[in-house]
Amino acid sequence: MDLHLPHGQNYVLGLRVGDPDELRLEQGDITKFPCDAIVNAANSELAAGGGVCGAIFRAAGPALAEDCRRIRAEHGRVAPGDAVASVAGRLPASYVIHTVGPVWHGGRHGEAEVLESCHRKSMRIADDLGLHSIAFPAISTGIFGYPVENAAWVAIPTLIECLRAAKNLVLVWLVLFDKAALDVFAEVAGAQRQAGLAYEIWIGAPHD
Numbered sequence: 656m657d658l659h660l661p662h663g664q665n666y667v668l669g670l671r672v673g674d675p676d677e678l679r680l681e682q683g684d685i686t687k688f689p690c691d692a693i694v695n696a697a698n699s700e701l702a703a704g705g706g707v708c709g710a711i712f713r714a715a716g717p718a719l720a721e722d723c724r725r726i727r728a729e730h731g732r733v734a735p736g737d738a739v740a741s742v743a744g745r746l747p748a749s750y751v752i753h754t755v756g757p758v759w760h761g762g763r764h765g766e767a768e769v770l771e772s773c774h775r776k777s778m779r780i781a782d783d784l785g786l787h788s789i790a791f792p793a794i795s796t797g798i799f800g801y802p803v804e805n806a807a808w809v810a811i812p813t814l815i816e817c818l819r820a821a822k823n824l825v826l827v828w829l830v831l832f833d834k835a836a837l838d839v840f841a842e843v844a845g846a847q848r849q850a851g852l853a854y855e856i857w858i859g860a861p862h863d
Contacts (some may be wrong), residue, residue, distance in 0.1 A: 658845045658856065660838060662811035666842045670811075670848075671767070671855040676818050678827045680844065681861055682837040685830040689747045691786035692740070694795045698754035699732040703737075704823050707832070711751060715744030719751060724824035736737040740780050750784065751775045756795030762805065770795060770809045778817035782824050790828035793836055803836050807843035812852060820839075 660666065668680040683708060683766060685693050697844045701723035703712035712719055722741040733739055738754035752778050757769035773794050781789045791810070795801035814827050831837040 656851050658841060658858065660808050660841055661858070665834065665861050666837075667859045667861055668842055668844060669857045669859065670815065671857065672815050672853075676821075677815055677825070678818060678829065680829045680831065680837060682831050682834050684710070684746050685748055685792050685862070687789050688790040688828055688830060690744055690788040690790040690826075690828060691748060692750040692752050692781050692789045693743070693746065693748045694738075694786070694789065694791045694794070694801075694802075695751050695753045697733065697793050698732065699743075699755050700725050701733060702751055705779065706708060707792045708852055711746070715746045715751065718742055718744035719746075721755070723753070736769040736776070737771065738776040738780055740784065748790075750781070750786070752780050752789070754794065756799055757801065759795065759800035759802065766795075766801065767805075767809050767839055768804060771813050774810055774813040777815055778814065778821065778824065778827075782817075782821040784824050788826040788828070789824060790830050793840070796836070797832075803839045804843060807840045808847075810840065811840070811844055811847060815852065815854065 670678040695711045698704050733755050735755045740750050740752050743751050754773040756773050757766040796806050798804050
């Protein structure tokens, strides 16, 4: 499916999967998204790391690190594919949901199943908390080495399925770190629609 994506400028790609349920794709800084929860691509120790994880900890301030130490002490390490919720500190969100993605080892070691679990469990936690909106990064596509296109083929249908089943969530953002990643996710969204996933697609200006 040719989406006629804008060249040389940012955009939002919206997937209208219900009324009013939407999945929106946008390039941006996830720490600034005014969602009820943002998802951290965490490590098993819930410690400040690099990339998205480090940016979230820096923006949230000491309250996030303190709550993560408490969670780690009470519940132990977070396994790949699992997720836990913490306070959000100075972030505009109310919660940070930490999920540990898979390290890419070629795709034949259960990586897709773990990545799918990351999205499902994060969505379940947010919905159980009664939240209406959540923002995800492209989990595992940074230092964990998961190819962006492969990640998109897992993330998009999983989030759509979870959104349609949710009782409270109505808006999910996928916040991509650069326009190249956004374009890849957008093209996958178009290909999945052509392959039979039922949703309307719209393209608009960034939310800010």
